[in-house]
Amino acid sequence: MSSTTQAAPVKHKSISYARWGYFFIAPFVLVYLTCSLIPLLSTFYNSLFENYMDGLKQIGPNFVGLDNFVTIFTPRSSDGKLEVLSYTGNTLIMWVMGAVPQIVFALLLAVIFTSERMKIKGQGFFKTVIYMPNLIMASAFAMLFFQIFSSVGPINQIIIANGGSAFLFFDQMWSARTIIAFINFLMWFGNTTILLMAGIMGIDQSLFEAASIDGASSTQVFFRITIPLLMPIIVFVVITALIGGLQMFDVPQIITSGKGNPSNTTKTLVMALNGYIGLSKNYGMAGAYSFFLFIVTGALSFIVFRFTEPKKDNKKGGKK
Amino acid sequence: MASKMEYIDKGNKTSLFLSRLVSYIFLVFVTILSLFSFYLLIINSSRSNAQLQAGFEFLPKEHFFDNLATAWNDTSIFFLPQGMLNSFIVAALTCILTSYFSAMTAYGVCVYDFKGRKLVHKIIILVMMIPTQVSALGFVQLVNNLGLTNTYWPLVIPAIAAPSTYFYMKQYIDSTLPLEIVEAARVDGSNEFRTYNFICMPILKPALAVQMIFAFVASWNNFFTPALILDKKEMYTLPIMLSIVRSRINSQAGDMGEVYMIILLAIVPVVLVYLFLSKFIIGGVTLGSVKG
Numbered sequence: 001m002s003s004t005t006q007a008a009p010v011k012h013k014s015i016s017y018a019r020w021g022y023f024f025i026a027p028f029v030l031v032y033l034t035c036s037l038i039p040l041l042s043t044f045y046n047s048l049f050e051n052y053m054d055g056l057k058q059i060g061p062n063f064v065g066l067d068n069f070v071t072i073f074t075p076r077s078s079d080g081k082l083e084v085l086s087y088t089g090n091t092l093i094m095w096v097m098g099a100v101p102q103i104v105f106a107l108l109l110a111v112i113f114t115s116e117r118m119k120i121k122g123q124g125f126f127k128t129v130i131y132m133p134n135l136i137m138a139s140a141f142a143m144l145f146f147q148i149f150s151s152v153g154p155i156n157q158i159i160i161a162n163g164g165s166a167f168l169f170f171d172q173m174w175s176a177r178t179i180i181a182f183i184n185f186l187m188w189f190g191n192t193t194i195l196l197m198a199g200i201m202g203i204d205q206s207l208f209e210a211a212s213i214d215g216a217s218s219t220q221v222f223f224r225i226t227i228p229l230l231m232p233i234i235v236f237v238v239i240t241a242l243i244g245g246l247q248m249f250d251v252p253q254i255i256t257s258g259k260g261n262p263s264n265t266t267k268t269l270v271m272a273l274n275g276y277i278g279l280s281k282n283y284g285m286a287g288a289y290s291f292f293l294f295i296v297t298g299a300l301s302f303i304v305f306r307f308t309e310p311k312k313d314n315k316k317g318g319k320k
Numbered sequence: 321m322a323s324k325m326e327y328i329d330k331g332n333k334t335s336l337f338l339s340r341l342v343s344y345i346f347l348v349f350v351t352i353l354s355l356f357s358f359y360l361l362i363i364n365s366s367r368s369n370a371q372l373q374a375g376f377e378f379l380p381k382e383h384f385f386d387n388l389a390t391a392w393n394d395t396s397i398f399f400l401p402q403g404m405l406n407s408f409i410v411a412a413l414t415c416i417l418t419s420y421f422s423a424m425t426a427y428g429v430c431v432y433d434f435k436g437r438k439l440v441h442k443i444i445i446l447v448m449m450i451p452t453q454v455s456a457l458g459f460v461q462l463v464n465n466l467g468l469t470n471t472y473w474p475l476v477i478p479a480i481a482a483p484s485t486y487f488y489m490k491q492y493i494d495s496t497l498p499l500e501i502v503e504a505a506r507v508d509g510s511n512e513f514r515t516y517n518f519i520c521m522p523i524l525k526p527a528l529a530v531q532m533i534f535a536f537v538a539s540w541n542n543f544f545t546p547a548l549i550l551d552k553k554e555m556y557t558l559p560i561m562l563s564i565v566r567s568r569i570n571s572q573a574g575d576m577g578e579v580y581m582i583i584l585l586a587i588v589p590v591v592l593v594y595l596f597l598s599k600f601i602i603g604g605v606t607l608g609s610v611k612g
């Protein structure tokens with residue numbers, strides 16, 4: 001279907017039917033406005049107030065302007081570090097550690113499954129199985145891995161049996177971060193594979209045939225044809241993974257019992273936000289944190305778009 | 321395909337064998353990686369609290385039914401089957417609303433050339449990038465003001481506007497739904513909603529199934545929002561019940577065996593739903609390909 005053949009009749013009939021579009025999008029738009037936009041704006045509005053519980057005493061709400069943002073960007077007195085930046089750093093580092101293998105594995109699997117040349121048998125089984133980790137709750141994963149790497153867990157049983165002494169994985173920054181990143185990888189690589197597979201199947205098969213007639217090797221085909229044509233879906237995958245990554249909460253929350261140990265190096269932005277909403281009921285700071293999270297998400301998505309979006313003139317059917 | 325094979329000369333045959341071999345080894349590795357957690361959960365749910373505290377084992381023990389009884393009779397979380405029912409109600413409604421209304425929105429944007437449709441599309445894509453937690457605070461306040469705490473409305477109604485489902489359905493409709501069908505239905509005198517419900521929906525079935533399973537799983541496993549909205553025991557969903565039982569582990573009253581049993585019981589329904597719909601997932605995603 002080319003866009004020209006589609007566009008012509010639609011334009012012609014639009015006089016009588018176009019308004020139906022409003023009925024179709026109405027439920028979505030109304031629900032979005034009430035359930036998301038109003039809360040979003042009121043969250044930002046909250047950030048301008050001093051409003052928290054001091055013990056049982058309610059402080060505020062008093063209008064304080066941008067004071068909450070000033071507080072967020074004031075270095076901690078104990079060690080002169082900016083809390084919000086270190087939480088952003090933690091979140092992004094753990095995201096990258098999980099997302100890179102996630103996308104590499106997903107690409108490999110998608111290429112294997114869609115390879116006309118290899119004709120892998122049992123595809124249905126493998127495809128079904130790789131999505132299954134996504135069915136387990138994040139909290140359940142966190143508990144399982146806590147058990148595996150605990151001081152009496154199987155890994156340490158092996159270390160001790162070989163004459164070593166127990167290694168406390170959750171007391172070391174990098175081992176704790178690696179475990180959290182690995183869980184995220186394990187939960188999401190199947191989902192990514194499914195999306196990338198769809199993208200590869202959407203590529204015109206004749207391009208692969210032409211390449212193989214011209215004697216291109218599989219590596220050449222992968223880097224010169226598959227990757228460039230898959231770019232739009234890769235962008236989608238990276239951005240959705242990034243948004244998911246910035247929301248990282250359950251796994252580090254449960255593995256570290258909400259503390260972000262060792263010394264806050266696994267504490268994520270949403271863990272901090274959750275602390276303000278739930279524990280201290282500091283709605284002003286929670287609002288300011290949310291706004292910060294919003295800005296970070298927007299900025300990072302924009303960067304991913306800028307660097308990965310292929311040039312417009314390569315695109316067919318500019319309907320998007 | 322046959323014609324393609326002719327271009328593969330003998331030298332390539334060994335390389336084909338090798339790449340197949342490597343691929344199968346990789347696939348087996350990934351399968352083990354994926355199923356290992358399920359195995360551990362089953363093993364753990366058959367061990368007593370003392371056995372779980374003592375260390376780790378690869379073989380099942382005999383306490384499966386003890387743990388089942390403990391979880392079933394735990395009154396601190398009200399009643400486990402009630403939690404499963406609650407979770408099921410919320411997840412089922414969420415998944416139906418999400419797929420129906422978000423697909424309807426995508427259909428509206430694809431089929432009708434109304435004023436501002438490009439703007440609507442761009443705004444929804446933008447909205448997709450806002451994490452749910454960002455507006456959580458305002459959402460909880462809104463729910464409080466409307467007196468809807470301890471009801472399922474705040475969990476179910478927002479599902480109508482699911483930007484990522486919209487995005488996926490839009491790509492799918494663009495690439496698979498011929499607009500001629502809509503035209504033909506009009507000529508036959510079908511009303512626009514009838515055309516959508518009875519003529520176009522069946523064509524979108526594979527993509528809808530994919531989004532339904534994604535939505536069902538996400539809602540079933542969601543802890544963040546329900547935990548902010550529900551504090552009545554009889555309204556609890558499974559993830560909240562799990563977190564209550566789990567929070568006791570650090571104290572003496574905790575029972576790890578019960579925790580793993582609840583996790584296992586929580587997984588069984590999603591696995592069944594998934595296996596039932598998985599042929600759509602594998603086939604459906606393929607059809608709903610995003611054109612590059």
